[in-house]
Amino acid sequence: MNDNNSCKNDSCKIVTPEQFTPEHLVYLNDFKKSLETISAQSNIIFGAKDVNSKHITATNAYAKIVGLNNGNDVSARLDKEMPCEGTAQYADCYVREDLSLINSLDPEKNLSVLNVHHYSDGLKARLFKKHLLYHKQSNSILGTIYSGFDLKFKDILNIIPSYIMKFSSRSLPIGKQKLINDIELTDYEQEICFLLILNWEFKQIANFMNETRPMRNNRTADTIIKKKNYICEKLNLPSTNVGDLQDFLVSIGFHNSMPTSFYNRIVGSTIL
Numbered sequence: 001m002n003d004n005n006s007c008k009n010d011s012c013k014i015v016t017p018e019q020f021t022p023e024h025l026v027y028l029n030d031f032k033k034s035l036e037t038i039s040a041q042s043n044i045i046f047g048a049k050d051v052n053s054k055h056i057t058a059t060n061a062y063a064k065i066v067g068l069n070n071g072n073d074v075s076a077r078l079d080k081e082m083p084c085e086g087t088a089q090y091a092d093c094y095v096r097e098d099l100s101l102i103n104s105l106d107p108e109k110n111l112s113v114l115n116v117h118h119y120s121d122g123l124k125a126r127l128f129k130k131h132l133l134y135h136k137q138s139n140s141i142l143g144t145i146y147s148g149f150d151l152k153f154k155d156i157l158n159i160i161p162s163y164i165m166k167f168s169s170r171s172l173p174i175g176k177q178k179l180i181n182d183i184e185l186t187d188y189e190q191e192i193c194f195l196l197i198l199n200w201e202f203k204q205i206a207n208f209m210n211e212t213r214p215m216r217n218n219r220t221a222d223t224i225i226k227k228k229n230y231i232c233e234k235l236n237l238p239s240t241n242v243g244d245l246q247d248f249l250v251s252i253g254f255h256n257s258m259p260t261s262f263y264n265r266i267v268g269s270t271i272l
Helices: 022-041 060-065 085-089 091-102 153-159 162-171 187-197 202-212 221-234 242-251 260-264
Strands: 045-050 055-058 110-119 122-135 140-150 178-180 183-185 268-271
Touching: 022 045, 022 055, 022 122, 022 140, 045 060, 045 122, 055 060, 085 091, 085 110, 091 110, 091 122, 091 140, 091 268, 183 187, 183 221, 187 202, 187 221, 187 242, 187 260, 202 221, 221 242
Parallel strands: none
Antiparallel strands: 045 055, 045 140, 110 122, 110 268, 122 140, 178 183
C-alpha cells in the first residue's frame, strides 16, 4: 500500500505511466492485490489513479457506484468515460483536484472533497479523501489515491462551510413541489419537515433557514412554529403538535429521502 512519508518538494518526481520502471510496476501490482483483498472482505470505496487521472485500480464498491461490475472494469478509464452520467459530468472537477495534489509535490498533502450528485445507486452525498500515490524508494509520485464514504444529511451540515450554503442558495432555483397525500408542500415546507424529523429545535431551524434562504427580516423560533402549525393544518392533521407531525411524516416514509432542494444547494464536487 501507499507509504505516505514526506520528502523534499524540490526532489519529488512526477512519473507518468510511460515512465514506470519495473520497480514501480511491482509496487502497483502489490497495490492492486491489496485492493482485491479489501474488495473480498468489505464494501469500502477505494482506488487509485495515475498522474493523468486515469484509474489504475479500484475496489468493487467503487466500481458499482460508477456503473461497473468490479474493480478491474475501472482500470484504464478516465472519470469522463464512466457509465455513470453523474460521475462523467463532474470529471473535469476531479481532474483539477488530482492535479492540485500532484503539483504540490507533497506526499503528506491531502484533500477532502464533498461530491453530491447522481451515482449509479442514486442521488448521494459522499465525502472523498484524496492523497498522493507515492513510491518512497524512488521518491516518485505515481498518481493519487482516493477513498470515499456516504454521508447522512446531518453530517453534511456539520462539514459544509456556511459560505457554500449562502452562495448556493442565491444562485440555484427552487425545485419542484412534492405531493404528500395529494397535498403540495413547497420546498421550504419540505425542508422544515425534514429538519423537524431530525429533532432540530425551532431556533436552530430558523438560524439555518436564515443562512440558506435569506429574507429581509430574519426568522425566529416563533416564525418556524407558525409555519409548523400551518403545515399541520395543510396536511389535515388532528393537532399542531410537533410529535404528531413527526409521526405522520415517518409513517408515510418522508424521512427516507432528503428533499431535493437541500442537495441542489451543494450538488457537484466541492473541496472542503
